[in-house]
Amino acid sequence: xxxxxxxxxxxxxxxxxxxxxxxxxxxxxxxxxxxxxxxxxxxxxxxxxxxxxxxxxxxxxxxxxxxxxxxxxxxxxxxxxxxxxxxxxxxxxxxxxxxxxxxxxxxxxxxxxxxxxxxxxxxxxxxxxxxxxxxxxxxxx
Amino acid sequence: xxxxxxxxxxxxxxxxxxxxxxxxxxxxxxxxxxxxxxxxxxxxxxxxxxxxxxxxxxxxxxxxxxxxxxxxxxxxxxxxxxxxxxxxxxxxx
Numbered sequence: 008x009x010x011x012x013x014x015x016x017x018x019x020x021x022x023x024x025x026x027x028x029x030x031x032x033x034x035x036x037x038x039x040x041x042x043x044x045x046x047x048x049x050x051x052x053x054x055x056x057x058x059x060x061x062x063x064x065x066x067x068x069x070x071x072x073x074x075x076x077x078x079x080x081x082x083x084x085x086x087x088x089x090x091x092x093x094x095x096x097x098x099x100x101x102x103x104x105x106x107x108x109x110x111x112x113x114x115x116x117x118x119x120x121x122x123x124x125x126x127x128x129x130x131x132x133x134x135x136x137x138x139x140x141x142x143x144x145x146x147x148x
Numbered sequence: 149x150x151x152x153x154x155x156x157x158x159x160x161x162x163x164x165x166x167x168x169x170x171x172x173x174x175x176x177x178x179x180x181x182x183x184x185x186x187x188x189x190x191x192x193x194x195x196x197x198x199x200x201x202x203x204x205x206x207x208x209x210x211x212x213x214x215x216x217x218x219x220x221x222x223x224x225x226x227x228x229x230x231x232x233x234x235x236x237x238x239x240x241x
Binding site: 012014017018020021022024025027028029031032034035036038039044047048051052055058059062063065066069070073080081083084087088091094095098099101102103105106 | 149150152153155156157159160161162163164166167168170171173174179180181182183185186187189190193194196197200201203204207209212215216219220223226227230231233234
């Protein structure tokens with residue numbers, strides 16, 4: 008830590024660090040303790056973004072005082088994280104829903120409508136009802 | 149003032165390490181496969197936060213670049229594993 012940092016900047020940086028640690032701990036505690044996957048999903052996704060934002064703002068304050076200019080390059084991490092975190096959450100949620108549907112079908116359920124035919128390959132299901140499933144896969148041509 | 153700063157750094161690092169330990173538990177004993185991928189996602193973000201905090205502590209800007217690289221490649225890895233869970237293969241013909 009450089010000695011020429013003013014008092015209020017030190018206080019703000021310390022406060023942001025404490026808030027970031029608290030939110031990261033809260034998100035992982037939610038991921039550890041919540042009952043099912045769909046509620047475990049949103050806890051680290053939301054809170055990790057907020058704690059990364061707090062850390063990045065504290066880095067921005069400190070780098071701006073050290074380099075005597077506005078160091079906006081540290082906002083790149085939180086910008087990228089804001090874009091990518093919902094994408095990961097949405098893909099994981101879709102994968103979990105598809106896998107749960109497939110498992111229900113394998114246990115004798117009847118919800119075959121939402122599942123594409125290629126996901127049923129190799130399972131012990133009877134053949135799908137639609138006649139389009141009988142023709143060979145011609146998607147490559 | 150330096151004392152407050154060091155205490156805050158220590159608190160944040162401890163919180164990140166405990167959060168990473170919880171993610172490791174969920175990675176090891178997760179009931180579903182999507183739980184493990186979610187735990188890996190939380191783990192790389194926590195590791196990136198640890199690196200950014202260490203960069204703040206030591207006053208070096210090298211940690212920030214490493215954190216940015218971890219952010220990019222961790223996203224690619226999470227998307228690849230979610231796609232594998234969704235389809236059974238990553239790159240479709």
